[in-house]
Amino acid sequence: MVDGVRHRFYLHLFPSARTKPGLSVVNRIICGLIVYSVVIAILESEPAVLREGRGFFLVSEYLLTFLFAAEYLARLWCAPEDPRFRQPVWGRLRYAVTPAALMDLLAISPLLFTLLGSEAFLFRLFRLFRILRLAKLGRYSEAIAEIFTAVRSRRYELLGSMACALFLLLISSTFLYLVESEAQPEAFGSIPRAMWWSVATLTTVGYGDVVPVTTLGRFFGGITAIIGIGLIAMPTGILAAAFSDALARRREGKGGAAEE
């Protein structure tokens, strides 16, 4: 009878064991707890917030660690239900060293580090990766997989356009260094310094903390900004073509079955 309970636990805890699409209720709750734990970790980094709610954050962390520990033990207990980890001891040990299980163990550790006096509270952000492990989120993970496929199919073009970008970055930094280094030694006094401006301009971010002031510097600056448009247009065009291609293949293959 214990085996029946264990099997039911197993079905609820292990996404790979689930036959129906989507996540089980238990895993949905765990996903919610992970998001909650990450939000808490983010907010806690703000001193003003931490001062107000130190107690709340501490209780939250204790509770979350307890729940994640319970989840970890439950998974360990259920592991032999998986055909790959059949033996009670050896199987569980082999399960415990899988990346997924180690990630689960890592999720419990932050409190431990904090109790030991270390400032390791950022470890909690790693919990976010556990969502990816659980995330058989149906259509969403399919969509993300599709995006990755499209990006991967064009990886050489994307890397090639990135190489062009690096080349342009180097050239525009050198130009601005040559032209502006006398007028603004602080901002353009060396090529690495000029790169900060170049990156901001080529990506069209344009902070404006560093800006060419000489006529020649502004001329090259303007050209850099215009080239920056090409730098955005290139990967966008490549990705658009990759997505279009994927849709066109689907259209041809399945005969208009792309929407469903």
Add this chain to the structure above:
Amino acid sequence: MVDGVRHRFYLHLFPSARTKPGLSVVNRIICGLIVYSVVIAILESEPAVLREGRGFFLVSEYLLTFLFAAEYLARLWCAPEDPRFRQPVWGRLRYAVTPAALMDLLAISPLLFTLLGSEAFLFRLFRLFRILRLAKLGRYSEAIAEIFTAVRSRRYELLGSMACALFLLLISSTFLYLVESEAQPEAFGSIPRAMWWSVATLTTVGYGDVVPVTTLGRFFGGITAIIGIGLIAMPTGILAAAFSDALARRREGKGGAAEE
């Protein structure tokens, strides 16, 4: 004979009753009044303008409220012409609680609130939504519908790329927080604070009010800016593919009838 008048009113007031394409003259005037009323509300928020033309704004608002009230009563009177609201009393009551009629009623309320001393003049902006109710603007609403269809058909990909974006936002904020928090505690003293910079950089807005100053901070900042290009390229590429797909289907289906 009254019924004949009411039927004519009905035909002019209810877009759904119109057989010809486009808007009736009456509804065009109402659209114009709505736009006028919204422009007035926007301008009135500027103290310098309000001081100059307080009388003009007050008269405008009285007049607009009067006209919208007249329109509301006219619609209520004509409602039984619609087969769904056939009964004189019960039908009109049922019409009065439809979202469209409630929206019309809401359009009359701002003056009331103002008279009661409340600062609710922003309610007037809600009148803009009434244009959507009237807007059987032919080709334009068709085009907007097409855009929405394309966006909806790729909603999983768009949401997936937004999830990636949020993930990157969190990572880059954390990095900058770790690297810059000592040098600039005001701007990067916590992850939520660093997020303001991260959003501005990843979207390539780049205000420049907050900027990394350490070498390592600028290094990660530059990488964030370059990733920001990918963040723009992703949804653009997905949408471009969706629009291309829609056009290709049309081309295949209707045999080059896409333009008309």
Add this chain to the structure above:
Amino acid sequence: MVDGVRHRFYLHLFPSARTKPGLSVVNRIICGLIVYSVVIAILESEPAVLREGRGFFLVSEYLLTFLFAAEYLARLWCAPEDPRFRQPVWGRLRYAVTPAALMDLLAISPLLFTLLGSEAFLFRLFRLFRILRLAKLGRYSEAIAEIFTAVRSRRYELLGSMACALFLLLISSTFLYLVESEAQPEAFGSIPRAMWWSVATLTTVGYGDVVPVTTLGRFFGGITAIIGIGLIAMPTGILAAAFSDALARRREGKGGAAEE
């Protein structure tokens, strides 16, 4: 024999009379003069440059006016060669009131205005439009025509997405006005004022001269910046699809003859 000279002049001056592709040598020189004249006008607006080279600019302008006047008279003389302006007097008068001829006349006027003491030197920029009249620049005008066709075929979608943009602009301005007007009455004290920030953010320009400072303002500001990506992605995607569609039609129609 004069008629033979006139006919040769006609062939050189009127792009419509040319049978070979490209521009005649005379018209190329005129294009060069127009560009030169516009560059002069731009540079002359800079006081520092004007002070140095007042004599040079004056001589240039006299010379250009003389050449453009000679061109105008030559065209007037040759006009009857065109079948539409056959009669010596009446035909030339009818030619003189065509938009193209009036534009040519306008190109001579700036010096006149300057001599009369008026500050009308910016009229000279209008000369640029004359290039469009001459511009049978072969592949380039074809390419521009193709771009215009693609833009026009999707004009409803583009205007629809612009309507969405205006709507978002209004909403984000209102939000920021409500949230930031107390903290920064100068920059966010009214909806029209907040619009300056909103436009800069939604278009991802992000000057940074005006920036939200409250937590809530930054939250809405961040969302506005993210929506701004959509605002760029929408028209880009629509245009990409339009260009793809045009290429696909060509490919299908001419069987892979798109490149030549």
Add this chain to the structure above:
Amino acid sequence: MVDGVRHRFYLHLFPSARTKPGLSVVNRIICGLIVYSVVIAILESEPAVLREGRGFFLVSEYLLTFLFAAEYLARLWCAPEDPRFRQPVWGRLRYAVTPAALMDLLAISPLLFTLLGSEAFLFRLFRLFRILRLAKLGRYSEAIAEIFTAVRSRRYELLGSMACALFLLLISSTFLYLVESEAQPEAFGSIPRAMWWSVATLTTVGYGDVVPVTTLGRFFGGITAIIGIGLIAMPTGILAAAFSDALARRREGKGGAAEE
């Protein structure tokens, strides 16, 4: 026997002699040395870094010059293995004046210039171009060639959209000059000065060092920013269509062989 050694050297040094895909080990090392030399040159431009490691930089430069000189001599020695440079003396001389060999010679010169007291250390950046000569980097150079083909096939459209952009730049600069020159003579006192702002806005870089302050200036500024989106959308759409077209041709031609 010397000839056998020379032939083996030839096979390792000349990318054109290689039958297998990818780069030979020797050329990979040379590529690495070039990258190392460029990184050194970039870092050395920073005074703070140079002060710390003057000795290291000097030794690096001596070593690199020695290695590149050895490479140059080795290539010169092997040149007659190439059928085009068969004769021992005349063939080597003809090889020495090929652009590739001159570029190799240029790579040795910077140290010479430095020893002669000149500040020509930036010559070292030219070494980067030598990578292009070696770069038979397989898939990457194929991908870059594909990008160039796509850009070239649409060059008229891209140049046409750039002409539109220049036209808009001129118009918006003139408008802002007319509207803002009185309020901000330093930043908008002439059309060339206003162009700096215009470029930053149309490319959506938006430094914010120069910003319109009058109401009318902000109105035109906002319109310029919105037009800037079109300026980004245009080339992106054109490129996306070009890449899509290339993929569609491949799909049709090879029957779904696009991925491999």
